[in-house]
Amino acid sequence: MVILSHFDPFGGDGINASKIVAQKVAGMRSDLRVVELPTVFDDAFIPLMTEIERTAPEAIIMLGQAAGRTAVTPEKVAINWKESTKADNNGYIARGERISISGADAYFSTLPLVEIIDSLQRDGLPLSLSFTAGTFVCNYLFYRTMEYLVSTGKDFPVGFVHIPCIPQQTVGKNGLASMDAALSAAILSRMIDVIVGDGR
Helix, strand or coil, rough: CCCEEECCCCCCCCCCCHHHHHHHHHHHHHEEEEEEECCCCCHHHHHHHHHHHHHHHCCCEEEEEEECCCCCEEEEEEECCCCCCCCCCCCCEEEEECCCCCCCCCCCCCCCCCHHHHHHHCCCCCCCECCCCCCCCCHHHHHHHHHHHHHCCCCEEEEEECCCCHHHHHHCCCCCCCCCCCHHHHHHHHHHHHCCCCCC
């Protein structure tokens, strides 16, 4: 079983691309446990941790939305920092502080990123590696999850993937990049095949 998490809508938008794409991937596969997380710094990690303990997954992919990106982007690293110019869904704005006072400065994804990138780019799919998950709730979740897994000795593939906005979110926004949710979902499904060993 693979846990696939996504966020709820935030920032006044009624849609979150990560939710739409996660639902589409779940409709394509029977090996997923989809978990919705609140776009809230202090609350995002707890439901995911609960699901990890309940299901003992073989892999975890956390999804988030990244406005302006033109490709599905697996993230390489989570940093120990939170800072934002916009509020989370509880109205909190992070002014710049460590996520974990005594924690590591960063954690790296344990997804097989080289294999994923090579396999999917070889087929011409719009996928590229990213080295910044930002400093908003996406990075916070990524960092907290990796810190928890390391501290508890859990060892399986885990990482964060940003999804472009879907076309409905870009209407009237001066050419903001988007990607059809079905294509993003197909890319995610292929990624999962590589991660669980079916697409190598």
